[in-house]
Amino acid sequence: MKPTTQPNIRIDVADGVSIPDPKDKSLINAWSISFTGAVAILIALCVFRPDPYLEILKFLPDGLLVTFEITILCMLCTIPIGLLAGLGRISRNRFINLLCSTYVEVIRGIPLLVQLFYIYFALGTFIQMPPTLSAVIAISFCYGAYMGEVVRAGILAVPVGQTEAARSLGFTGAQTMRYVVLPQALRTILPPVGNEFIAMLKDTSLVSIIAVADLLRRGREFASQTFDYFETYTVVALVYLIITLLLSKGVSIMEGKLHYYERPSK
């Protein structure tokens, strides 16, 4: 048996744009082409045809703020939900395990848009909630289930020898999880978690359907007033692309920092 000191497991989930490899120092890659391309096209459009492109760009920031607001609120809710769901899914307590597994199963089987409608319109017949709150609840519970699976995979990827070493020192199961397993799982799951967040940011565009004035909704308002559908949605798409690419770069930088304890050169 060879010592298993450093498993280099990378879980790839393809819901959002891919996270650039922090070790990839090359100037030309998919990320840099997409990003510089999107920025260049947006600038060129605004410079050469300020009417309507610059007008559209000026109209969107309010919506962009709402998109960010919803995304951040959902991230904050998704992390604890995902952690609990992930821990519950590996729990040896049969009741907790079944509860969390069923939650994940049910949520993953229903489209987010349907969940959104269900909470806003269907439950709305009993409890009236503002659309933004409905949106945050729907997205958080949906992505909490996805995140639970990522957390679970990350925990299972930590070698069992780590748990045995901690338990043999006298740590309880909970202490072992907190001090030894979760910190290592975090490193493994950061790229897929970032990926889920990026996918979530994109999926917040669904809330425009229940009258939340997010980026897409603002674009729609502008287009329906001016009939510049092509121009407006081009700008909306480019703005989404730029922010998701920036987010993926941010995750990549964080991932690079979390590799601090690996062998310096490989």
Place this chain on the structure above:
Amino acid sequence: MNAQASSPIISIAGVWKFFGSLTALRDINLDIQQGERVVIIGPSGSGKSTMLRSINSLETIDRGRIVVDGKDLHDPANNINVIRQELGMVFQSFNLFPHKTVLENLTLAPIKLRGLSKAEAEDRARGLLAKVGLSSKTGAYPAMLSGGQQQRVAIARALAMQPKIMLFDEPTSALDPEMIGEVLDVMVTLAKEGMTMVVVTHEMSFAREVSDRVVFMDHGEILEVAPPETLFSTAKHPRLQQFLKQIL
């Protein structure tokens, strides 16, 4: 604590363990006294690691009784986590915490479990690292160390809890040959200081040099227990004779 000086610090009585249809441990009986060094040898799959791991309950047993330091492992009134604090364990694959520095590997458990202050724990850790010859590596991460260095840190980490007993599960089997000596040296020093040690190993020179008794296991059974000079020169059991012929 309540145990009398003459009673064994580890008592294994009538222990059986099954993995499905395989009998991993077959009616194991072994008493180990305080300060004793016991080496367990045997072919792979003979149950020696399973027996060692059952002493700190990393393996659960199906029948029998194991009493450590006067506490029955399977009595629900005894907290296994507290018993384990007195049982240092060293693994074949080191199992250092890769996200923590060498110093943090040694201080984590004493701070969280023994209630030491950070300064006290670090003092103790530095002393132990000096003892295993790794004073210069306090700030390094495990991935930067060689296998032999990692295993020496792992021994120091176990010692940082000041256990009464040290268990070694093939501590040199995953090491390159040139690194085995440095780890064995640390273990010999520990033995000379009077630590109670139970060691599963293939290093017969270690068994000869430091052990009080050698236990030979095969197919989940203890076939022979004797001081090393007796066991190696006048092996009674044919399977032990065969095993020694292969290994020496």
